[in-house]
Amino acid sequence: MKKLNYIAVCLFLALMSCDEDDIDIPVSVLPSNLVVNTQNMGGGTVNFTASASEANYYHFDFGDGSSALGTSGEVSKTYDMIGDNSYTVTVTAGSTEGKKISETLDVSVSVAFSDPETVTLLTNDSSKTWFLAASQQGHLGLGPARDGIDGDWWYPKWYVASAFEKCGTEDSDCLCDDEITFAVDSSGELTFELDNKGQTYFNVGHKAVVGGSEESDFCYDFDTSGAKSVVLSPVEGNVPEDETTGIQITISDGGFMGYYVGSSVYEILAIEDDFLYVRTYDTENADLAWYHKFTAEAAVDGGDENLETIYTNLVWSDEFDVDGAPNPSNWAYDLGAGGWGNGEAQTYTSDLENVKVEDGVLKIMAIAGEGEAAVHYFDDVTLIDAVGSSQTLEDFEGVAPTFTGFGGTETTVVANPDVTGDNTSANVAQSTKALGAETWAGSFFDLSTPVDLVTYPTISIKTWSPSVGANIILKLENQANADENVEVSVNTTVDNAWETLNFDFSSASAGTYDRVVLFFDFGVSPSGGITSGRIKSENLFEFTYGRVEIRAKLPSSGGTWPALWALGANYDEVGWPASGEIDIMEHVGNNNNVISSALHYPGNSAGNAVVGSTPVATATSEFHNYTVEWTPESIKFVVDDQVVHNSFVNNGTTPFNNDFFLIMNVAMGGTLGGSIDPAFTQDTMEVDYVRVYQ
Missing domain, CATH: 2.60.120 (Jelly Rolls)
Incomplete structure (x- = not known):
């Protein structure tokens, strides 16, 4: 169009007796001397610099389906395909009159896989130790490989599932002692270390590694000390997105995650802040996949002592199998605010919204109302x-x-x-x-x-x-x-x-x-009108000595303070702590999945009580049995049949030789519950049953 315009102008001027010296007509010039330089910046980024004489623009075809257009000749490109890859790049220099020249070059780019979110979950940004989730079904499982018959997905069928099966027998209990630590070293690299206390649980197909002679899986002396490097990479193959994260862990130098099947590569099926679920393939039989569940909380540590109870005769229970208010023959209510000296935020009520039996469980609910500062x-x-x-x-x-x-x-x-x-x-x-x-x-x-x-x-x-x-x-x-x-x-x-x-x-x-x-108002936190429930067996069922077993699932919100406990029935005559107090289980939502038990009595009460605590990895998501066995000679606290702490020596000088009654409640805030989550609305403690044996 521009060229035609000049011709028209010239014809017009010719009629006016003009000559060529009076007109400056542009000449179309071909760019020349195109030079392209590259600088590989690492991490997939390449800087391109192009220059050419008489060029007005530069076009870059990066060889991966993307391109860029500019006038400066300088552009930065970041490739995202994982691995070592080569790309054919075409750079074109052009003029505004449509003249252009091109150069083609090959660039090699290495892109390492990275997933900062997974690294953070594995390491807590510095270091995190994982334990076998021994209390969970399928903590060690066997299922088919990723690609099943005709490429179909097979979901794992567990046949090694019981926590007792692996942690309660001599040939496999070494697996439950393992500690796995993922960390980020000073250079920012991901590392791995397995502390297996000198023993490894071997799959029988790999016993030759240690010269084993057993005809089944067995614990052999095999130390794995020392940090190893870790590489994260995408998983390849037939992997449905809803069954995996699509990320796998490769551990250097033959590293492995507890159970020895010859593999150092683990696909992450699921990962959360306190839960890791992986799959690996047996190097002797690639059609079989082994599944591992880990938790960031140590298993309940009861040493080697399982409870051998002396009390087996059930004398009183509540199975909570009738919907509505708790059975008035078993339970009465404590009502009021403040927690009687603990600076608690809730007001206890007898309302069904705070205490009720529903679907076979007792529910004690703390509920926020309309409060103000x-x-x-x-x-x-x-x-x-x-x-x-x-x-x-x-x-x-x-x-x-x-x-x-x-x-x-x-x-x-x-x-x-x-x-x-x-x-x-x-x-x-x-x-x-x-x-x-x-x-x-x-x-x-x-x-x-x-x-x-x-x-x-x-x-x-x-x-x-x-x-x-x-x-x-x-x-x-x-x-x-x-x-x-x-x-x-x-x-x-x-x-x-x-x-x-x-x-x-x-x-x-x-x-x-x-x-x-x-x-101002020291010891009290504005509660927002929180209500809750506290029920007791006072004057309805009181007893001296026995085994109390309460199966419960606990609330997790910040500020919740559920408790299962017993109080000396003579507290109204001798006062507290002379009456004695047995705290079977206490938990605080600001320190989830750690339970404690305590004894209060003269000289050992409040902040000076005899206290012990232990992790219970799924206390807020699953039911667990919380037990005290109280005899004239001792008091033992037990979780899921394992003695966890406080084998208290009882004698005639303590208050633990008189009648006690049971109490269950959910407090909020106070001296132990701590700060209440400002976003708190409600949370619930569920109790499946209460049973007393003598």
Whole structure:
């Protein structure tokens, strides 16, 4: 089109007596001297630089179906095909008049497979140890290979499935001691190490590796110490996407994952934060695939002691087989809030939504309601000497101090919301304790001059609280050394009104106290109106000595604190801990799948109780049996028939020789439950049965 326009112009000008010297007609020029350079940057990235004389643009055909067009001649391309690959690249330099030249070159690119998400799940970004999931069906399984008859997929058929079968017999129990650690080394490479305690469980077809003579699978002395490198790669073959991750692990130097079948390659069928499911192929029979389940939690460690009970006569039970409220012949309710000294957030009710029998199990449910943050106000922090003279430390009327909150509390200076009674000043400090805040949440502000407690042994503060009996703690600290501190606790006596509280520091030791720390409603976390259930057999079934077995599945939400326990029936006469307390099982959602048991009695109660804990990998997803065997001579705590800890020596001096009754509940927050998940809505403890044998 442009050329025709010039011809038209020339004809027109010819009629006007013009000549060629008056017109500058563009000439189409062919680009020349095309040069293409490449720089392999690693990881599949190649930088291309092209240059040519008289070129106005460059076109790159990268040889993998993609291309790029630009004017600078510089472009970066990242290839994503895994492995060592070669690509034929064509680079074209062209002019705007349609002239162009091309160069063809071959580039070689190596792309290593990477899957950061899988590496993170295997290693927790640094190091993670995996254990055989001995409590799970199919922890070691045998099934057909990936490609079955006519290429069809065969899902594994388990015939080696029982945890007892592998962990309870001498010829195979070494498998259950294995610890597998995946780690990321200093160079960022994935490593693997199997600690098999010097023994390996061998498939009988591979016994020649150690000169074995057994006619079946057996544990042989075979040490596998030492770290090995690991390569992740895609799985090839007939692999349905919903049955595998499509990723496999190859371990260097003949490394293997516990059970020896000659293979070092493991396909990852499923992986989660605490669960790893893999498949490998027997090198002696490629038609057979072995399946392994691992957990990131160690198995319950009961040593070699299985419970050999002396109590076999069932004397009382509840199987929870009638829907509705719990059987009133077996259970009564505890009702109320606060957890009786534990600073808990829930209110216990007898409502069916909190405690009910349904589908053959008892369900105790903690449910969040419509709550709100706890708001307190304070003003006029004042120093008072021995004769009543005073000096204002802070009245919030001038430049506001800088508040630092912690644990979920925020403090700011606001207009006085209640200009009546003890306080008619304009400005006050507002302390807001958020829903789910820590029970110890508070805030502080710093002083330019330390408080002189010798001259001023009393500090008064005007406070406004929404409730009577709220515990307010005033703590004085040294900014440079928080271990140097004193504190005084006072409870509010009115609600929704101002009052002046006096904090007596007359017995405090001398120090440099230049930080003021305030805790409002200490020991309580705003719950959002959480309700829950607590039932007991008090006055309905009480007993001395026996074996109590409770089968339960536990809640997992942050802040939940389920408990299965027993309390001395004379607690109302002698008080606690003189009555004694047997905590068969406790669990906290902020430390999932670790259960604890405890004994409370004089000299060993609250934070000084006799406590033991143990991992139970599926405590929140599966039912487990939690048992105590209580005799005149001992108290033993048991999980799934294995003694786990606390073989307490009982005698006539302890309170564990009188009647006790059973209690089951789900608490929220408090001294053990900790911080409640702000997103908490509800969670449930399910109990299949309670049985007492004597």
